[in-house]
Amino acid sequence: MPVTIVFLLAMVVLAVASIQVRKAEIAVIYLGIFSLFNAIFYLFYSAPDLSLAEAVIGSALATALFLVAIKGYTLRRTQIKSEYRSPKMRLALFGELFWGVVFLTIGFIVISFYFGTVQDVGKPAWYHYVRSFISDTGARNAVTAIYLNYRVFDTLFEALLLLVGILATAYFLEWPEGKEPEEEIATKPDSEIVARISGLLYPFILLYGFYIIVNGHLTPGGGFQGGAILASVFIIRYFAQRRLGINIFILQRLEKSFFLGIIALSMLLLLPEFMNSDFKVFHLVLMNILIGFKVCCGLAILFFCFIFQQTKVEDTKGRSERG
Amino acid sequence: MIPGYLFVLVPIAFGTLLFFTNSRQAKRGVIIFQLALILASLYNLTKLRFLESHVSIETFAGWDRIIGISLKWDLVSSLFVMLTAGLFFFLFLFDYRGDHVDQLFLMLLCTIQGLIIGIFLAHDFFNVFILYEVATILVSILIMFRKDKQSVYDGIFYLLTNLVAMTFFLFGIALLYRMLGVLDFALTREQMALLSDRRALILPYTFLVTALSLKIAILPLFSWLPRAHATPSAPSTVSALLSGLFVKSSLYLFFRIRNIFDPFLELTELFLILGWLTALFGALLALSQKDIKLILAYSTVSQLGLITFGLSLNQDLAFWGAVYHIINHAIFKSTLFLSAGIISEIYRTRDIERIRGVGKGMPLVAAGTIFAILGVTGAPFFSGSMSKYWIVASAKDNLTTLGIYLANFGTITCFIRYSRIFFGVQKNSENSSCSLWKMQHIVVFVMGLFSLFGGLFARELIILFFAKQLPVDPLSYFQKIMIFFASLIGGFFVLRVIERTGILKKIRELDLSFNSVAAFMFLFFSMSFLYLSLKYAPQ
Amino acid sequence: MAELVSFIIFFLGLYALVVKRSVIKSIIALVLMETAVILYFVSGGFEEGKLPPISDALPEQMVDPLPQALMITAIVIGISSTAVALAMYSQLHRKYGTDDWKKLMKIRLEEDA
Numbered sequence: 001m002p003v004t005i006v007f008l009l010a011m012v013v014l015a016v017a018s019i020q021v022r023k024a025e026i027a028v029i030y031l032g033i034f035s036l037f038n039a040i041f042y043l044f045y046s047a048p049d050l051s052l053a054e055a056v057i058g059s060a061l062a063t064a065l066f067l068v069a070i071k072g073y074t075l076r077r078t079q080i081k082s083e084y085r086s087p088k089m090r091l092a093l094f095g096e097l098f099w100g101v102v103f104l105t106i107g108f109i110v111i112s113f114y115f116g117t118v119q120d121v122g123k124p125a126w127y128h129y130v131r132s133f134i135s136d137t138g139a140r141n142a143v144t145a146i147y148l149n150y151r152v153f154d155t156l157f158e159a160l161l162l163l164v165g166i167l168a169t170a171y172f173l174e175w176p177e178g179k180e181p182e183e184e185i186a187t188k189p190d191s192e193i194v195a196r197i198s199g200l201l202y203p204f205i206l207l208y209g210f211y212i213i214v215n216g217h218l219t220p221g222g223g224f225q226g227g228a229i230l231a232s233v234f235i236i237r238y239f240a241q242r243r244l245g246i247n248i249f250i251l252q253r254l255e256k257s258f259f260l261g262i263i264a265l266s267m268l269l270l271l272p273e274f275m276n277s278d279f280k281v282f283h284l285v286l287m288n289i290l291i292g293f294k295v296c297c298g299l300a301i302l303f304f305c306f307i308f309q310q311t312k313v314e315d316t317k318g319r320s321e322r323g
Numbered sequence: 324m325i326p327g328y329l330f331v332l333v334p335i336a337f338g339t340l341l342f343f344t345n346s347r348q349a350k351r352g353v354i355i356f357q358l359a360l361i362l363a364s365l366y367n368l369t370k371l372r373f374l375e376s377h378v379s380i381e382t383f384a385g386w387d388r389i390i391g392i393s394l395k396w397d398l399v400s401s402l403f404v405m406l407t408a409g410l411f412f413f414l415f416l417f418d419y420r421g422d423h424v425d426q427l428f429l430m431l432l433c434t435i436q437g438l439i440i441g442i443f444l445a446h447d448f449f450n451v452f453i454l455y456e457v458a459t460i461l462v463s464i465l466i467m468f469r470k471d472k473q474s475v476y477d478g479i480f481y482l483l484t485n486l487v488a489m490t491f492f493l494f495g496i497a498l499l500y501r502m503l504g505v506l507d508f509a510l511t512r513e514q515m516a517l518l519s520d521r522r523a524l525i526l527p528y529t530f531l532v533t534a535l536s537l538k539i540a541i542l543p544l545f546s547w548l549p550r551a552h553a554t555p556s557a558p559s560t561v562s563a564l565l566s567g568l569f570v571k572s573s574l575y576l577f578f579r580i581r582n583i584f585d586p587f588l589e590l591t592e593l594f595l596i597l598g599w600l601t602a603l604f605g606a607l608l609a610l611s612q613k614d615i616k617l618i619l620a621y622s623t624v625s626q627l628g629l630i631t632f633g634l635s636l637n638q639d640l641a642f643w644g645a646v647y648h649i650i651n652h653a654i655f656k657s658t659l660f661l662s663a664g665i666i667s668e669i670y671r672t673r674d675i676e677r678i679r680g681v682g683k684g685m686p687l688v689a690a691g692t693i694f695a696i697l698g699v700t701g702a703p704f705f706s707g708s709m710s711k712y713w714i715v716a717s718a719k720d721n722l723t724t725l726g727i728y729l730a731n732f733g734t735i736t737c738f739i740r741y742s743r744i745f746f747g748v749q750k751n752s753e754n755s756s757c758s759l760w761k762m763q764h765i766v767v768f769v770m771g772l773f774s775l776f777g778g779l780f781a782r783e784l785i786i787l788f789f790a791k792q793l794p795v796d797p798l799s800y801f802q803k804i805m806i807f808f809a810s811l812i813g814g815f816f817v818l819r820v821i822e823r824t825g826i827l828k829k830i831r832e833l834d835l836s837f838n839s840v841a842a843f844m845f846l847f848f849s850m851s852f853l854y855l856s857l858k859y860a861p862q
Numbered sequence: 863m864a865e866l867v868s869f870i871i872f873f874l875g876l877y878a879l880v881v882k883r884s885v886i887k888s889i890i891a892l893v894l895m896e897t898a899v900i901l902y903f904v905s906g907g908f909e910e911g912k913l914p915p916i917s918d919a920l921p922e923q924m925v926d927p928l929p930q931a932l933m934i935t936a937i938v939i940g941i942s943s944t945a946v947a948l949a950m951y952s953q954l955h956r957k958y959g960t961d962d963w964k965k966l967m968k969i970r971l972e973e974d975a
Contacts, residue, residue: 008867015871015894019878024886031890038897045864045904046914046925053934054900057941062893065941069948070886096881099842103880106849107873111866113856114526120907121517123504125928128390130921136386142915142927147934153328153383153392157441157453158935160335164434164457165942167427168464172949219916224938256339263336269384270326295938302945309952449932456939460946467950472957476970479950483888486943487879490895493936494872497899500929501906614974834971837888837963841879 007041024070032063048220049143052212056228061299064235068306138280139217147222148287152266158224159291162298163259169302170252173309198240205233213292214285223288227295234300238307248304251297258294265290324370325363327394328383330404331441334360338433341426349426350419353433357412360436364405368788371401377790380446380509388507395446395508399646402788403443403575406650410568410657411436414560417661417766423468423558435461435564442572448496448506451576452489455538459485462551462565469556481551484840488537491848495530502527512583521587522859528584529852533844535580538573541594541631542601543843545624546835549608552623553616555673559664562616566623567657571649574627578634593854594635599726601628606733610740610821611830614673615663618741619656622699622734626652629730633714636723643791644713651706651777655695658770662692665763666744675740679747687764689745691771696742698774700735703804706777712803713793728806735807736814864905871898885954885961889947896940903929903936 011034018030039055042048129142129150139145147155209229216222265287268274275283337356341349371377379396382388411432418424438458445451459482467478500506502523503514515524540548552566581590605625612618630652633645665688666681667673682689694705701707711731718724777784785793821827835843875895879888907926913919915927951961958966 005863008863012867012870012874015874018890018894019874019882019887024884024890027887027890031893034894035897038901041864041901042904045908046912047904047930047933048914050900050904050930050933050937053937057937058897062941062944065945065948066890069952092881092883099877099881103845103873103877106845106852107869110526110849110852110873111869113852114865114869117520117523117525119502119518119520119523121503121514123907123926124389124510124514125505126926128387129927130915130924133915133927134917140917142924143931143934146927146931149384150386150390151392151449151931154450154453154932154935156332157450157457158938160434161453161457161460161939161942163339164460164464165946167431168460168946169949171427171464172467172470172946172953174470220914222934224934253342256342260336260339263332267332272385299941305949306945309949449935453935453939456943460943463946463950467953470953473970473973475950475953475957476966479885479947479954482943482947482950483892486892486947487876487895490872490892490899493896493899494902497903497906497929500903506928832971834967836883836967837885838880838883841876841888845876845880 004041004044007037007044011037011041025067028063028066028070031066032059035059035062049141049222049225052221052225053228056225056232057299060232061228061303064303065306068303068310071310137284138277139284141217141219141222143220144217144222144284144288148217148284149269152269152287155291156263156266159259159262159294162295163255166252166255166298166301166305169305173305195240198236201236202233205229205236209233209292209296213288216288217281217284223291224295226288227292228299230292230296231299231303234296235303238304248301251301255294255297255301258290258297262287262290262294324367324379324381324396326381327396327440327444328381330360330363331437331444334433334437334440338430338437341430341433344426346425349429350415350424353415353429354412354419356433357408357415360408361405361412364401364408367396368401368405371396371398372788372790388510389505392450393446393507394444396444398789399575400443402650403571404440406653407436407439407443407568410564410653413766413770414564414657414661417763418558418560419762420760421558421560428468428558431461431465432560432564435465435569439568439572442576445576446508448499448508448511450506452492452496455492456486456489458569459489462569465561465565466551466554466557468558468561471556474554474556477550477554480837481547483837484537484547484844487841487844488534491530491844492534495527495534498527498530508579508583512586515583515587518587522856522861524584524587525852525855525859528588528590529848529855531580532590532851533848535573535577536597536847537844539570539577539631540601540624540627541597542604542628543847544840545601545605546840548624549617549620553614553620555614555616559661559667562620562664563657563660566620566660567653570623570627571653574630574634574649577631581634588855588859590851590855591635591637593851594631595723598628598630598632598635599730601625602632602730603628603733606730606737608830608833610733610737610818611827613675613831615667615675615678615741615744616660616673618675618737619659619663622737623652623656625730625734626656626699629711629714629727632727632730636714636717638717640793641714641717643785643789643793644710644717646789647713647781647785648707648710651698651710651774654770654777655698655707655774658691658695658767658774659699661763661770662688662695662767665767675744678744680745682745683748685764687768691764691767691769693742693745694771694774696738698778700738700807701731701803702807704775704778706774706781708803708807709778709781709795712795712800715803716794716796716799728810732810732814735810736818739811739814739818864908865902868898868902868905871895871901874898883962883964885951885963885966888963889944889951892947893940893944896936900933900936903933 014030014034018027021027035058039051042051133142133145137145137149209226212221213226377398380393382391382393438454441454463478463482467474503511505514537544552562602625605621605628609618609621630645630648633641670678697705698707701711715727785791872895875891878891912925913923915924958969
């Protein structure tokens with residue numbers, strides 16, 4: 001397939017660009033495009049669920065986080081130039097060249113070894129899943145069947161990881177306790193037009209997010225992807241109106257409650273007498289909804305933590321420049 | 324049997340629930356919860372002990388192992404689960420009045436308890452991976468808990484090195500799944516037998532081994548560990564937890580994954596050498612440090628090397644010796660870290676040269692610490708001596724035996740230096756008026772007693788827990804005692820000589836930047852790959 | 863072809879970890895490595911003409927759903943760990959004033975002494 005080859009080449013080029021470009025912002029943009037190409041590429045491999053997840057979470061949200069996080073910390077262009085001329089830098093360039101040769105050699109050996117030895121001895125798991133997932137779980141999408149039923153034990157930790165990651169971020173970025181952060185962040189919206197148009201957009205995004213969540217067991221998508229789409233509503237709203245519009249502490253509490261709900265709900269799977277065929281489908285939908293809400297809360301908190309941090313950094317900077 | 328996933332999920336759910344209480348209720352609740360957990364794990368251990376096969380495999384929600392996730396109880400893992408429950412009980416007790424203890428801290432500890440138990444029980448590659456990812460992020464919060472300048476560097480260093488290791492791990496899983504089509508440990512092994520060419524396993528094994536070697540801090544990949552375990556501002560319970568328990572879960576996992584691959588690919592010689600070098604080098608670095616917490620952390624590196632060495636000897640006796648040493652090390656190293664926490668808080672310094680007279684000022688803490696030191700150095704009748712004895716006893720040739728004694732000699736010398744803190748007189752006495760909660764002293768003392776207990780009743784305990792009869796030959800044990808005292812005397816003199824040369828300061832200043840650690844990871848990966856592909860080259 | 867590219871990107875990321883001295887570049891390299899593994903997991907062993915694992919297709923025609931389910935998990939893991947690393951990076955930058963690994967190590971060693 002020539003299309004896939006074009007995509008793959010573009011991915012390699014973008015990956016090289018994102019590590020070789022000097023300015024971090026531009027590197028991050030390349031990384032975002034790289035993820036987007038990946039997301040489209042997964043479609044060729046019949047992985048629509050994954051494609052959606054990579055597009056929403058890996059490409060859009062990660063890039064936004066990167067950009068917000070490094071804003072204000074990156075070097076000025078003049079600084080970069082002066083660093084590049086120093087003799088130390090030349091030594092570093094020599095080091096890069098040396099390691100480049102080493103990596104090329106070892107990489108070549110490893111890759112040729114891989115293609116020389118790789119073999120298949122069957123796919124027992126695949127065989128079981130595709131034959132029985134509809135009768136086992138009631139889902140029409142095998143991916144949902146796996147992560148909400150067969151391997152729900154993994155999904156619990158996935159949700160936990162998101163919870164812990166958010167706790168860590170909020171903790172490291174020093175959310176001021178007991179303070180109402182809304183006032184500190186609130187500034188004037190950048191543009192009236194953006195504010196108006198995004199106002200028109202919310203209902204559609206919300207609707208789309210809910211659709212993805214509720215139909216996760218039938219069509220590509222599910223709680224994680226839909227939750228991320230819902231979270232984008234908060235983010236767009238922030239960019240349009242420059243205020244959070246929701247109390248972050250309530251959001252944090254909600255996230256933890258949803259997480260407990262997910263654990264409790266997944267425990268129902270252990271009671272076979274509960275899980276008749278009607279309840280199974282209901283269970284899947286309910287799980288997806290809970291996960292969706294939890295992910296939505298979590299990602300929104302994540303984003304606002306970084307935004308808040310950024311305004312704080314700019315504040316102190318502005319003050320020191322004035323003073 | 325109480326199902327294993329409850330042991331994993333209930334602590335996590337409990338920890339999350341703590342956010343909805345006030346901190347007083349939370350502290351009390353945690354203690355009661357830990358007691359319940361100890362009882363539950365004891366119940367499972369006894370049940371399992373009286374099972375015919377000593378093994379119990381359960382699957383989540385009753386699905387077949389091919390499509391679901393299974394957990395495995397055997398005698399070793401169930402004992403480790405009980406160890407986890409017991410150690411956490413002491414840690415929570417120790418920190419009951421700590422001023423850093425809030426709901427977040429308790430939640431993090433409870434969650435990591437669930438995760439550690441999960442890693443001990445897990446029987447599925449991807450499940451292990453995700454448990455580790457969560458644990459890595461949790462641990463980095465714990466390291467940076469006070470957010471001061473030093474711990475920020477230590478935290479991000481820990482986080483990034485371990486995340487890189489986990490990508491290696493995931494790549495290994497991906498290669499395995501692509502070839503074998505299953506993720507369950509036992510099924511993977513069955514599928515491996517179907518491969519026509521075992522060289523196909525070399526690449527996945529190398530990826531997994533590189534990740535695990537970083538996790539168990541084997542020689543070129545250990546520089547994250549001392550920083551993470553001994554970061555100055557982290558609460559001493561965190562250091563005790565990381566050094567005592569958390570790295571043991573990696574060690575246990577390393578051993579199990581090695582067992583899966585063992586019939587097809589062998590890396591034992593490599594790990595025998597690397598383990599020994601780690602033991603020696605770790606002891607040398609421990610000897611050169613001034614910070615008491617860093618001494619303990621480097622000593623952990625050294626002991627981990629010794630355990631890896633024991634596990635790689637490929638003999639039954641050495642295996643049980645190493646497992647017993649894992650348990651012993653968990654107990655005495657956490658005792659040492661807790662006591663170091665008390666000492667550094669009272670003396671307001673961690674510099675070993677400025678701490679004197681602990682024996683007089685805090686008799687209980689000193690007694691507990693001395694027991695633990697006797698344990699770690701392998702003094703007769705203490706727990707370390709028994710486990711080390713079994714490792715030595717299974718060494719076939721003289722060279723291996725000599726190697727172990729040499730590594731132990733390093734540990735002894737380093738702890739001779741450490742034990743100077745008990746003697747002498749404290750110069751500025753104003754600090755010692757600071758009174759700490761007596762309970763902490765008692766906890767340290769009781770935990771120290773365990774290492775005496777574990778040595779006196781080692782054989783009985785092994786029969787009780789593992790249903791194994793391990794021989795102890797009085798003559799060779801006596802010989803070992805003699806060697807211990809000889810090393811003790813030798814250690815005194817070596818220490819005198821070394822301290823005059825000033826070489827210690829030079830060693831202390833060795834450090835690796837993140838880029839060098841990444842480079843070492845790459846080199847480790849390529850070396851073990853080349854080693855395996857040459858060893859199993861087609862004739 | 864996709865397998866080859868995922869190997870290349872993985873080693874590229876590792877190369878960046880070794881030679882790039884900026885912390886933010888290390889985080890970017892880590893994301894690249896994670897993406898490479900995801901790419902490998904999905905494309906490894908894929909046969910032409912297989913359909914998405916949704917019930918319209920016949921079981922024999924479906925692609926293996928397990929890697930996809932696992933990799934959704936990996937993506938969520940990726941975003942959380944990236945967020946934590948970025949949050950730490952911002953702390954690090956504020957406390958040390960640099961994002962060069964070598965300089966950071968030097969400052970940290972001085973702190974110890």
